[in-house]
Amino acid sequence: xxxxxxxxxxxxxxxxxxxxxxxxxxxxxxxxxxxxxxxxxxxxxxxxxxxxxxxxxxxxxxxxxxxxxxxxxxxxxxxxxxxxxxxxxxxxxxxxxxxxxxxxxxxxxxxxxxxxxxxxxxxxxxxxxxxxxxxxxxxxxxxxxxxxxxxxxxxxxxxxxxxxxxxxxxxxxxxxxxxxxxxxxxxxxxxxxxxxxxxxxxxxxxxxxxxxxxxxxxxxxxxxxxxxxxxxxxxxxxxxxxxxxxxxxxxxxxxxxxxxxxxxxxxxxxxxxxxxxxxxxxxxxxxxxxxxxxxxxxxxxxxxxxxxxxxxxxxxxxxxxxxxxxxxxxxxxxxxxxxxxxxxxxxxxxxx
Amino acid sequence: xxxxxxxxxxxxxxxxxxxxxxxxxxxxxxxxxxxxxxxxxxxxxxxxxxxxxxxxxxxxxxxxxxxxxxxxxxxxxxxxxxxxxxxxxxxxxxxxxxxxxxxxxxxxxxxxxxxxxxxxxxxxxxxxxxxxxxxxxxxxxxxxxxxxxxxxxxxxxxxxxxxxxxxxxxxxxxxxxxxxxxxxxxxxxxxxxxxxxxxxxxxxxxxxxxxxxxxxxxxxxxxxxxxxxxxxxxxxxxxxxxxxxxxxxxxxxxxxxxxxxxxxxxxxxxxxxxxxxxxxxxxxxxxxxxxxxxxxxxxxxxxxxxxxxxxxxxxxxxxxxxxxx
Numbered sequence: 001x002x003x004x005x006x007x008x009x010x011x012x013x014x015x016x017x018x019x020x021x022x023x024x025x026x027x028x029x030x031x032x033x034x035x036x037x038x039x040x041x042x043x044x045x046x047x048x049x050x051x052x053x054x055x056x057x058x059x060x061x062x063x064x065x066x067x068x069x070x071x072x073x074x075x076x077x078x079x080x081x082x083x084x085x086x087x088x089x090x091x092x093x094x095x096x097x098x099x100x101x102x103x104x105x106x107x108x109x110x111x112x113x114x115x116x117x118x119x120x121x122x123x124x125x126x127x128x129x130x131x132x133x134x135x136x137x138x139x140x141x142x143x144x145x146x147x148x149x150x151x152x153x154x155x156x157x158x159x160x161x162x163x164x165x166x167x168x169x170x171x172x173x174x175x176x177x178x179x180x181x182x183x184x185x186x187x188x189x190x191x192x193x194x195x196x197x198x199x200x201x202x203x204x205x206x207x208x209x210x211x212x213x214x215x216x217x218x219x220x221x222x223x224x225x226x227x228x229x230x231x232x233x234x235x236x237x238x239x240x241x242x243x244x245x246x247x248x249x250x251x252x253x254x255x256x257x258x259x260x261x262x263x264x265x266x267x268x269x270x271x272x273x274x275x276x277x278x279x280x281x282x283x284x285x286x287x288x289x290x291x292x293x294x295x296x297x298x299x300x301x302x303x304x305x306x307x308x309x310x311x312x313x314x315x316x317x318x319x320x321x322x323x324x325x326x327x328x329x330x331x332x333x334x335x336x337x338x339x340x341x342x343x344x345x346x347x348x349x350x351x352x
Numbered sequence: 353x354x355x356x357x358x359x360x361x362x363x364x365x366x367x368x369x370x371x372x373x374x375x376x377x378x379x380x381x382x383x384x385x386x387x388x389x390x391x392x393x394x395x396x397x398x399x400x401x402x403x404x405x406x407x408x409x410x411x412x413x414x415x416x417x418x419x420x421x422x423x424x425x426x427x428x429x430x431x432x433x434x435x436x437x438x439x440x441x442x443x444x445x446x447x448x449x450x451x452x453x454x455x456x457x458x459x460x461x462x463x464x465x466x467x468x469x470x471x472x473x474x475x476x477x478x479x480x481x482x483x484x485x486x487x488x489x490x491x492x493x494x495x496x497x498x499x500x501x502x503x504x505x506x507x508x509x510x511x512x513x514x515x516x517x518x519x520x521x522x523x524x525x526x527x528x529x530x531x532x533x534x535x536x537x538x539x540x541x542x543x544x545x546x547x548x549x550x551x552x553x554x555x556x557x558x559x560x561x562x563x564x565x566x567x568x569x570x571x572x573x574x575x576x577x578x579x580x581x582x583x584x585x586x587x588x589x590x591x592x593x594x595x596x597x598x599x600x601x602x603x604x605x606x607x608x609x610x611x612x613x614x615x616x617x618x619x620x621x622x623x624x625x626x627x628x629x630x631x632x633x634x635x636x637x638x639x640x641x642x643x644x645x646x647x648x649x650x651x652x653x654x655x656x657x658x659x660x661x662x663x664x665x666x667x668x669x670x671x672x673x674x675x676x677x
Contacts, residue, residue, distance in 0.1 A: 201633065202627060
């Protein structure tokens with residue numbers, strides 16, 4: 001009996017990389033044309049590693065349409081792209097589209113989901129897909145969770161893992177998460193990198209670009225080379241991705257000590273530091289402000305007032321993700337991409 | 353840039369949005385009676401855009417609008433009764449009743465005019481911004497155009513000029529999804545109108561136009577940037593219009609429940625009321641008082657406009673050209 005096709009999903013957020021930080025900082029643009037090209041590079045790598053079917057959500061900005069057009073062209077034929085299936089789903093042009101696509105992919109049993117977006121996009125997918133691993137690609141503004149990486153090499157790693165040629169203990173990374181609860185608003189949300197507490201009363205344009213708009217930052221991990229809000233902890237009290245703890249930092253403009261940190265690309269802000277420490281897993285932390293907004297993975301999403309009691313708790317139950325470097329190192333060691341004489345892409349079989 | 357809003361500023365923002373909504377919904381009713389000459393294009397649903405941008409402007413800053421201009425006029429401070437009389441074609445209108453809905457202008461308020469030509473406001477504000485730069489003021493100029501206007505050559509030329517001359521100019525693309533009956537996701541070749549900014553060497557952002565606070569913050573950053581000599585920028589405000597392209601448009605190109613769903617879930621006035629009262633910054637009573645005051649204003653404006661005289665036939669050729677001393 002024919003086994004079900006080896007299927008993976010690709011979610012490219014058409015809205016990522018377009019927020020206020022293009023005005024307040026010097027953040028760049030990642031257009032939908034660029035995202036469609038990155039998806040095509042993924043498809044080439046998936047084709048080379050035995051993926052048979054790829055699920056792609058529709059969108060209103062032409063990413064799926066461009067990929068579909070390309071799938072009918074000569075490159076797709078030469079490279080033997082996987083069968084491309086566009087999900088049948090309505091579009092609201094909100095983050096719900098990302099969540100809906102992730103749920104549909106999970107229901108169809110995909111082996112992994114490649115995500116093109118920022119920290120926020122990855123968070124939205126992660127919350128819907130349980131233990132399906134994510135192949136993370138950065139196309140947002142301040143990205144800490146997805147690393148900057150070329151889609152082709154990431155696609156090779158994803159394809160090798162999804163096709164069962166790399167053991168899970170080597171290829172999979174377990175990630176931490178921050179769970180944000182606001183019981184009075186029946187809210188329970190995730191963050192994969194950071195939760196910032198801001199005295200700003202409204203979500204507004206979402207991004208935070210000024211030190212005085214920050215009162216506290218909680219992070220799952222904080223690397224010194226990070227850009228964005230986690231850089232505050234990364235440059236003051238760093239914590240690795242693999243450590244069980246997280247980090248927190250408390251800020252005030254009048255503090256004695258101050259830190260210069262890159263809150264956004266090209267935007268270095270001096271931030272007064274009053275205290276910092278390790279976040280202990282399983283402990284629910286309350287906030288130092290009684291009203292304001294909570295930014296999850298860099299974007300203000302929750303408004304809270306005196307009537308709310310938000311809490312933040314670190315745990316180890318974040319998403320699984322593909323460790324691209326580890327997979328490709330394993331692939332090199334075991335010559336997983338070696339091709340035999342019979343392989344159509346062996347140079348001896350190429351037309352002169 | 354401070355994004356803090358005082359109680360007075362919050363109340364003013366709500367009053368502006370509520371006035372626009374009440375003005376447009378009343379026109380929706382009155383236009384059906386046949387008493388209003390010409391066409392009207394209603395702004396209901398888009399109020400957060402006009403209110404969020406104009407909250408940062410003063411009378412000496414110029415704006416240019418488009419055919420859907422009532423909201424921009426009200427938010428810029430043009431007299432509401434004078435606008436109603438203008439739309440009714442009465443002598444007491446802000447342009448003497450000879451302009452009508454698509455030509456409302458009030459230069460003392462920095463309102464260079466609504467405009468029946470799609471995209472034609474952009475070169476006007478480039479000129480106003482150039483004047484401000486030459487005079488050495490820190491005034492800015494803002495143009496509002498739609499997703500249809502974003503495809504016009506005049507807009508591209510103005511963006512290019514503003515960029516090479518580093519003019520204090522803000523281009524606000526109000527993307528309501530339809531150029532008349534043509535969907536923008538079909539007719540706009542790039543994926544986001546904001547992305548076009550990159551081609552003209554200026555920053556571009558996309559903002560939720562249902563959220564006054566989002567528009568206010570983004571517009572504040574762009575306007576501060578322009579005032580401080582850092583040049584032009586493009587803001588794409590994504591929103592919807594509740595009524596047709598013009599009054600009488602049956603809107604057969606929209607899904608049956610599209611507007612109803614957006615009104616129920618995203619409406620800018622509803623969001624503003626819920627969020628500002630929940631935050632404890634405003635009370636429902638304060639907002640109710642504004643609602644009542646606005647209803648009285650609109651009722652009074654319509655009553656007076658209807659009974660006002662029409663312009664004299666002898667005035668037909670006056671006001672066509674500016675008279676120079």
